[in-house]
Every structure is written in structure tokens, then in C-alpha cells.
Amino acid sequence: MTALLRIEGLQAGYGASRVLHGIDLTVGDGRIVTLLGKNGMGKTTTLKSVMGLVPKQAGSVQFAGRDTTRMAAFETARLGLGWVPEGRQVFPTLTVQENLLATAANRHGAAQPFTLQRVYDFFPRLAERAGNLGNQLSGGEQQMLAIGRALMTNPRLLILDEATEGLAPLVRAEIWRVLGALRATGMAMLVVDKNLGALMELADQHVVLEKGRIVWQGDSAALQADRATVQGHLGI
Amino acid sequence: MFPESLSWRSPRALLACTIFLLMLLVPLFAQWAGSSFYLGFATRIVVFAIAASGLNLVLGYGGMVSLGHALYVGLGAYVVGIAAFHGLTNGWAQLAIALALAAGVAAVTGLVSLRTRGIGFIMITLAFGQMFYFLAVSLKQYGGDDGLPLDTRSQLAPLPTLDGKVTLYYLALAVLFAVMLLVWRAVHSRFGMVLRGFHANGRRMLAAGHPRLRYQLTAYVLSALVCTLAGVLQGNLTAFASPSYLSWQASGELILIVVLGGMGTVMGPLVGAVVLLVLEEALSGWTQHWMAILGPLILLVALVSRRGIWGVVTQWEKRA
Amino acid sequence: MSTPLLQVQGLVKRFGGLTATDRLELSLAAGETHALIGPNGAGKTTVMGQLTGELLPDAGRVLYDGQDITRWPVPQRALAGIARSYQITQLLHGFSVLENVMLVVQARSGHSFGAWTPVHRQRALTAPALQALAQAGLAERAHDDVMALAHGEHRQLELAMALAMQPRLLLLDEPLAGMSQGESARMVDLLQGLKGRYTMLLVEHDMQAVFSLADRVSVLVYGRAIACGTPAEVQADPAVRSAYLGDDHG
């Protein structure tokens, strides 16, 4: 199994304040890794600096064998990272359909690429709302749209930051079902979420952050066994 | 937006004092150079510095970018001109009329303008400025586009006549120092703190229970009055009142001076006025195409420094 | 029991498509500590906004101390004793920690256009400000610039500024968000100390803190209160477990 994404000694932060103090982690091809931790521990910052949205102060990031440490966000993304940002960030002044089409691409000649139709099959609700503006959607629909938008770039690694935050249980279940289906297609994922239960079913590997450092990692079995400590870290 | 610290021994304070001293000595220099032209020029700088200090109050500290403040400069000049035209040459009376008028105009226009924020505010202040510009143009009996020559300068008994260039200069300088002192004290006072607070984070200030309009309007009127003072001096300096004093370019020049010198600093407007006008004079004396040099210089300042020239001094001092 | 200090009746707030607050009913007795929990985007902050007046509701009423304050402007409510700490910290950058608090004190001490005496020489402002800072455990940072503070300290300052208003109703929006365990532990103790002295509406994702601090808990989902009761009741409520706490929560 080759490493798709390799992060080594990553340090990053905002201006003077440093948030990440040396993160090492690897995502194998077709594997699913989770980032866990309380609010403000640096999960989003990790993802953002991988994307190149937050400047890296030290360390290196490789994706698909390419060194992306110094790359601009759009260059990194073009290598095949699919970005589902925290807080949805759908484009409010574009319709659902435009949201999906605006950044669509198939840069790596995926065998059966995601098309509007396929995304609508995954999220029938979006098909119904195709003509609505982004900011007219409910929170849940916005979240689906954000995922669909990322899929339309036909990524090799899907990055989901709090993809199920603030969603009604049913919608949440829907999303987990979709992610399961994607996994079956061999899509690799780096997932940030608070919903341990679902993550343990979905993911192969778990990483717990605290104040910008990795304080625990292991597979779902290990997590099951070591649950108490982890929950301590997560402040539950 | 940091106001200068109150410490006296800081390099900045010393630099400021040197500048003041030099300004006090200008008449001597003019004497020595044997040409009162430099005196008139220095007076012009001081007048601009006064107006800019007024603008700085709202722009630098209050964060309200007004592109219409030349209106008050022009208003001051025209009151002097028109009053003299009708034989009223008592400077104190002219001053009273000018300030009262300016206060009225500022109160009304401010009330409307402060409904908007950001670029909206810039443009609506511009709009009012332009309205008064065209008003001045249409004052046929007062010269219209040709402007209004002033044949007797304001008589500010017991002060000696303003026809004496030295008198006019020192009067302007006194006003400038007074204004700068006021600004310096004001920005550290309760009033100034609130004003700057709304600049920093209006949402928090409201949540803390500060009414926005009351303070911002007061600041706006205050700055208008300062600019009117400058206008009265301007009228006496050029012995002329012209619509072009109210043009938007004039307002733009004021902003240019403030930002160039360093907005939200007491010294900024003075430094800006000195640098800009001296550069203009020097370059234009050297080549007819001086603007082609001044322009890039200004662009450069904008690129390298965030707080204008005085800001650079501050940064440098912080590092030192 | 006396008339509640705060009453929210049929409050509705829409943003374009979505209903952020949906016919919300809420009531706080004087001295009560009431927690408002719910998934992100449930509308908690929006509720806060409508209580402070930063957002105007599309329908419904807000009663404070018996008066209908639904249409009051923000400053008026603040002066009436409604103080708020922000989820996304709202501090005055470019000012020192002390100045931040002093500006709050100043608002309370009546408007003044005093444009001459420097505020730093006015004990009427500095004394209460320092006191509030001490209360929030920031006394020693008083003269630093706010930018220099750590994230947790920002939150402490938020609280200090709220306290400096000497409010009757204290609205705390995720005071623990992004705090390390140590910091949040300290903050929890601090809030424990305030408990009873102020009427508090607490929004927080940290369940430990919520259940240890709150007298009563309301659960918000899609802007609607799906449950309200003692921590124990709410924790037991299956709807809440499925909607927010999650079934795996224990």
C-alpha cells in the first residue's frame, strides 16, 4: 500500500501565533484517516495548511509523490485533493447546479468521473434544489452541496472538515451512507468529525490532536480498547 | 491607529519638537534668504496641516473617510471673502459666522452621511462636497467660477493686521499647534477613546452601550470646524476665495496629506503637508513634469508603509 | 416563583432560506444559570444576537424584567444590564487589555464628551476595570496589547468585559471554545464562582461543563427547542441523544 499523503513535522499557525507543533501522519491509497480533538486543537489548521491555505512554518507535505510544501492552494488541489471546508462555504450567489459546475474537473482521467448526474444520484435532495441559490439551502443541503462540489473535482483524496456538523440525525446518516459508498469506490479520505461512533465504522486509522500535537493514534480496534483515554483527550 | 505614547524622551517626541522649532524659525530663514516668498509658502503648508489635522480626527482616529472636507475649507474662505465684500472686515465676527455656518452644515450633512459606512460614506461626503462646489460656482455676484478677490484681510484686533506676512504665519502656526494639542489630548480622553473604539470594533462598542451616532457626529462636526479655521486662514493668505477650494480634488489632496504623513497620528498631517508641498515645490521648480516623479513616490510609500511616513518613524522606533 | 428576568416568546428569525430561530420559547428566572445547547448552526448564537439586539427577530417578543425590549437598540439593552461575551471574540485591537475593559466601564459611567483629561488618569475608570480583570484572572496582563494574548486569554478578556458592565443578565457564547483543558477547567471554576450572582445564559459544546454548571438546559435543533429540563432529564431524553449528544454518548 503506497502513501498518498505524507505529512512530516508540520508546524503552522496564524501570523505570530503557532497552532501546530509538529504533526506527522500518512494517508495510504484508498485509506480513511480521521483527525479527532476538541475545538481549537488544530484540526482545521492541519487540513488548511495541507491545502496551502495556511502558511507552513516548518515540516513538509507530499501528495502522490509530489512535494506540495511550497505549492499554492490551487496547485495542491489540482493534484487531486477534494476540499470540503468547515462551515460549508457554499457559494451563496450561485445556484446549486452552478456551485457544482463552477469548479468541476477531471484532471486525472478518473475511470467513471463524477458528473452532475452521479452527484444527484448520491444526493437526490440537491436535484430537487438544483435551481436554488446556495444561501437558500438548509444547513444540511449546504453540507451535501459542499461534498458534491468536492466530488465534482474528481479527487483522489477527499478532505472533510466537520462534514456532519449541525446536521439533523437523518441527514447525518445520509452523509455517512454516502461516505461509505465512496469508500467502496476506493476513495481515500482525511476526515475531521466529532461523531466517534460513525467514524469508527468508517475509518481505518484515527489520530487525536491536542493543542497542535498528536497525543494518540491507532486503528478502530485500538480506539475501542483505549476508549477512556481518547474520550479524555476529546474532553467528553 | 496607535496614538503616540505620552513619553517625552522618545525619539519621536524629540523629532516632533525639532520640527516645531524649525517651523518657529521659518521667518528668520525667509529674512536671511531675503524673500518673503518662502514665508507665504510656509504659511500655505501650515494651513494645509491644520485642515489635514481636522480631517485626521475623523479619518485617522474615527475611521470615517470623508472625501468632502474641502467643503469646509472653502466655506471658511468664502465667509471671509463675502463678509469683506459687504464691508464686514472684523475677523472675529467673520470667524463666528464661519464656525456657526460650518457647524450647521456639518451637523446636517453628517447626520445623513453617517447612515452609511465605508465606501458609501466616502461617496456621500463627496456628494455634499460637490453640491457646495457647484453652489459656489453659481454665486454670480461673488464671482462664480472666477472666484472672489479679497481686498481687505480680516481685522483681528488686538492682533496686528494680517497683511503682515509674519503675523499671518505665526497666527496660522499658533492655530496649528493649538489644534494638534487638542487632537493629542482628545484622542486619549474619554471622547477620543470611544471614537477610536468604534473604529476598532463598532459591534463591541455598541454591545458595551456606547451610542455610535452621538460620538461620530460630534467628531465630524469638530473636524469640520477645524477645517473651517484653515479655510479662514486660506482666504486671508491668498486674498481670494475660489470654487476650486471646494473641489473634490482639494478634498482628495487633504486625504493624500493625512495618509502620506500617517493617519491616526498627531504629527502625521503636519509631516504629510510639509513633505507633499515641499516635494511639489521642489520638483515643479526642477522639471515641468514633476508629477511623473511624485506619483511613483507616493505609490512607493503606499506599498512599503502601512501608516504613512510618521508610521515608518514609529515602526523604526519600536524596533530600536 | 418571581416573574422571570428574561422571557422569550415565539421568537422567529430567518436568514434567506433557512429558519435560524423557529418559534422559540425560553424563560430564565433571576439568578438561574441556563444552558443552551445544540449542534452547530442550530441557532444558538442567533438567539444571543436577538437578545442583545444585534439581530432583529422576524416575529415574537423578548421580555426583560417585565419590559418588552424586542425593538430596543443595542446600547440601550446593554445599559439596562444585558451583557454578552462573543463566540468569535470581539475585542478592540490596537488597545491595551485595560483600555478594552475601561471602554466598557466608561459606557456604564454615563456619556461624557470630556476631550481633555487622559482616561488613564481617571481612577473612576481604571479601578473598576482592574477589578473586573482581576475577577477574570487577567490582572497581570492589564497593560499588554490585546493582540499579544493567547486564545484562551481572549476568552477571559471577553468575560472580563462582560463583567465590567455589571450586568444582571450575562450571555456567554461558547466561553470554552478553543480552550485547552487546563484553561477550560479554570474558566469553569470561574463561572462556578459567578453562579447565582448573575442570571446566565450559557451556550457551550463542552457537555461536562454544561452539566456541571447549568440549573436547567434547553436543547436547540434547527432553531427549535426540542427539550428543556434539568441536566439529568435532558441527558436522558432520547430525542436529545439522537439529535445532539449522539447515541454513543455516555
Added chain:
Amino acid sequence: QTPVKIGFMAELSGPQAALGQDMLDAFMLVVEQNGGKLGDVPVNVLRRDSQLKPEVANQIADELIEKEKVPIVAGITFSNIMMAVSKKLTSAGVIVVGGNAGPAPLAGPQCAANLFVVSKQNDQFAEAMGKYATDKGYKRIIAMTPNYQAGKDYVAGFKRVYKTPLADEIYTPLSQLDFSAELSRIAADKPDAVYAFYPGGLGVAFVRAYQQAGLTSKIPLLTVSTADGTTLPALKDSALGVMSASAWGPDLPNPANQKFVADFEAKYKRTPSEYAAQSYDAALLIDSALRKTRGGTDKAVLQTALKAADFKSVRGNFSFGANNFPVQDFYVFEVAKDAKGNANLKTVSKQLTAHKDAYVGDCPMK
């Protein structure tokens, strides 16, 4: 011998630059032909651009008076600039030799012994055109000028001679370069003729708009200082048929003029304008005076020397009235193809002879 300093203030930038440039060029033509001398004394001409801004002009005046200490200031294209600086200069004892602007107040009550205007009093071209309009028997005339003092003077002057009340008076902002709205009004109004004054760049925009609106053929366009040497090169044939009143035209048959036009065209490769002619005369006047005083710049002496107006004007008969404004003849020209096939001014008729301005009476000097 130390050169005599002469301040030359003109509008050398912006829409009106053409006028100032012509004045400067013509003035320098004389100076250079005399090998950098006027009246056999070397002169140092300090050229200054007033940018058509009173306060800038004001500062230039200060500089010329106090820093350069010049005895003579020449040039000054526009009336509003003249009004802004004349008092300052004259009361400082500087002799002003105006090359174009001749506002009414300076011809009347505010006239000064050391203020000479070589060109004309603003109203006079207008009076000439008023006479022409009267002779033609036009009944309904619309006047149209920029909204500034000179514009108003030109209308006043026209009305002084043309007694029939004007059908309408249109004043446009000085900065306005698009006249569609006004011309539509005129097209709809269908007057017998339109009387207009739009100097320099404005003139080009105006005449061209007038022609584009298809009015030139329908409604005669009577102009002053609009279709002239500064604008015809740009207007070309679009100005054919436009009438223009002035004291000077390139085809005036006096030898001084023929030399002037030939030299000017030779040196600058363009036909001179009336501004050039007036400024050329100003230079000749100063030349004559300095020759009399042998380069002496004593105010009183120089004044009398200037007042004598002892030079061959390109405008033929020339003398100063009591108010130091010229007494001269005025003509009406039509824009027509000249020998070389270029659109140029062609004399139609002499309207006024040895004409004094209307304000000389109000001038205390006798």
C-alpha cells in the same frame, strides 16, 4: 548688462492648453528673432503654467513678485486668472501686459496705470458680432457659452449691440465637453442663428458636436474665439461656414501681419491664432518700450513708453485708450478653404472701426 526678467504666465496644461501655448510660442518668436533680446536688451522669460487654477496662479504671482522680483508679467489667457492675480501684481508695482484676457472690471473702475491689455476688452469681439447679427437682421438668436465670467461678458457685449432680446441663453459648466443635451434643445427650437463662445478644446468639441448634430447647414453659427487657429487644425472641414468675429485674421493685408503669419508658420508648422497675434503684439509692444527706456525698468518711465504703443501691430491701426485697453478695428470672418485647400478664416467685412470699449468711461484715469 543683466537680462530683464519677464514673467510669462499662461495656461499650458489641460483642455485650454492650446491657447496658452500659442501665446507663448508667438511671444518667444519675437524674442528669438531678436536674438534673445527685446528693445536691444537681453530678456529672461520665466514661463509659468497657471493650470487654469486661481490659487496656483496666486502662488505663481507671489513667486514672481517676491522670489523673482520681475518688473513685467505678460501672458494671462483667461479672465478668471486675470481677476485672481491682476490686483496682487499691479499693487506690487509689477507692470502687467495682458495678452488675451480683458475682463470688464479691469477696463472700468479697477483699471490701473501699470495694467496694459494688448488684446481687447472681452466684450468687443462680441460687439462686432452683435453688429453683424443686426446687419443680417436675425430675429431669434440663442446664445451659448461656458458658465464663467468671460462667457457672461461675451453675451453681455453681444446684447449691447444686438438690441433684439435673445431667444435663450444657455450656460454650460466649464468642464463640460459633451453638448448633446443643449444642441438638441437648439435643434428643436430652430432659431435664426446661434451665437457661441467656446475657446480652445471646448471649441473643437462644440463646433464638431454642432456639425455632427447636422446644424451647421441649417442654423448659422456666429462665434467669437471659437473657430480660430487653435481649433481649425483639428476641426478641419467640419467648421466650414462658421462665422467668427475678431480683431485679427491671417489674411489681414498689412505687411507686419504677412511677416508674422509667414514666420509663425515657418517656425511652428501651423497657422497662428488670434491669441498668437495678440501675444506677438504684446512682445512687440514691450520691445518698443524697452528700446525707449534703453532697458530701464523704472516703473513710471516704462509705463509711459508702453502707453505710447509705438509699434507696428499685426492688427493694423492700434492705440491705447485712457484705460490702457486697445482702440482698434474689428472684423467678421468666415471659415472657408484657403489657397492650400485648408479650412481657414477669410475676411468677410470690417464691422467696427477705431472702436473703444464700453467701460473706458468708468475708468478714473484720463
Added chain:
Amino acid sequence: MIWSLFFSQLLNGVQLGMLLFLLSAGLTLVFGIMNFINLAHGSFYMLGAYFAAAALARTDSFLLAGLAGIGGAMLLAFAIERLALRRLYTRDHLDQVLATLGLIMFFNETVRMVWGAQPVFTAQPAWLNGSLQLGDFSYPAYRLMIIVAGLLVAAGIHLLIHRTRVGMLVRASSTHPDTVAALGVNARLLNTLLFAVGAGLAALAGWLVGPIVSVQSGMGDNVLILALVVIVIGGIGSIRGAFYAALLVGLVDTMGRAYMPQITRQFFERSVADAAGPALASMLIYLFMALILAVKPAGLFPVRR
């Protein structure tokens, strides 16, 4: 008769409106999407006019002149954005104002150095000389062409913004630039291109007015203010807003100049009216803007954020 006059005034207003739209479109795009106040926008208008004039003098081809004017301005804009201005996107608006004021000075003076102080004149193409007979009044063909051009550009921009990928991205990055980048789009390049296009539109306007007004240094300054008025009235960042606002301003200004004098004469005696009329006419659009901002501080078509 009254009506035909009114009608042609209407056309005049529309024509002025179209010019204003061409100018404001670029300004509002750059401002709304990159949050950048480009006071030098008026300079590109001026440069477009000058380049076109120069090209016309060489080639005698109106269209080639337009090509030169627009192309030249766009290239220049591209370079300047790359070299300097992009560094200012994240900065205080006043820094941007300062910088672009500097640019204005520079360009005004440079053209003065290159082409001289005298206005440069450009002729309109022969095939657009003369005027069309519309009912009982005639209207210059060239001005009709300007109106048509304006409408075409408006339609073009509308299609570009609302029908194409680029348009979607432009709108998207106006609210969420980071997200757009994180989805694999070079938002920076997008900005540079957008800036250049804005300049190109200004240059287009400059090329078209060349034959009507005289091309001269500083011709962009007053026009810039009008353009700012338009985008503020229309709602910053809204092309639609800019279009309607431009039409409104054009009509208000023209109608004011056309009828204000007569109107004032109804109320004042002739001499006063002749002074007040033109002044009021010039004041009108500013009154108009002040009114609109006082009622709708965000403009007529505020962009949803």
C-alpha cells in the same frame, strides 16, 4: 415638437449612461470582487483614448484604433497589477487610494510628456458621420453606435458573468476566494485577468468618446467620480446595479442640463435663474446619490454576501 425634443434628450441620456456603464462595469467588478478601490481606473479610460488616437493617426482605421486602445490598456493593467497593485488587495482601502492616486498623477503627466499639453483630436469614422432621421428628429449616427456598443457590452458581460464557467468562478471568488482556490482554481490569475478586463472596458469607453470630446491629460479624473457615483448607487459589485445606475445617472444628468434652466426660470427671475440653473443641473446627480444612499445605504442592488 416638445416630444421629439424630449425623445432626443432621452437618447442623449441613454448614450451618456452607456458610456458611464462601460466605465463603471470594470470598476465595480474590481471593487466588488477584489475589494480593491482602483482610482486609476479613470487613467485607463484616458490611456485607451490616447492609444486609440495614436493608432488612428497611423492606420486611419477606427477599428484598429479601438484594438490598440483596448489592448494597450489591458496589457498595461496586467503589468501594473502583477508588479504592484496585487500586493494591496489585502490592505487598508486608504493605502489603495494612496497608491492609485499616485498612479493617476503618473499617467496624467506621462501622457502630457508623450502627447503634449494640447488636446489630441480623433475623428469619427466616415461611415458613422451624419445623423439618422428618427421620426421628426435626427440623431447623430455615431452616438447611436455608442448606445448600441454599450448595450452589446452589457449583454456580453451579463452572459459572461451568468452563463459561463469563468463568470461562475468570478462570482464565487467574490464571496469565497479561498474555497475557490482550494477547489483547484487559480483565483490570483482570475483576479489579474479581471483587473485587465476592467481596464479594457474603461479603455473601450475612452476609445468611443475620443471623437466626441477632446482627448487630453486628466480627462479621466472627473469621469472617475461619475463612475464611482454610479457603482455606489448601483450597489458595489453588482453589474446589474451598475447598468441601471448608469442609465439613471445619465438620464438625470442630461435631463437636468436640458430642463433645469427652464424650470428654474419658472421660479426665479431670469438673471438668477441663468446662474442657478446650470449649477443645479450639475448638482443634480449628487443630490440624487445622496438621496439614494440616505434611503438605501447599500445602493439599489446590494450584492448578497
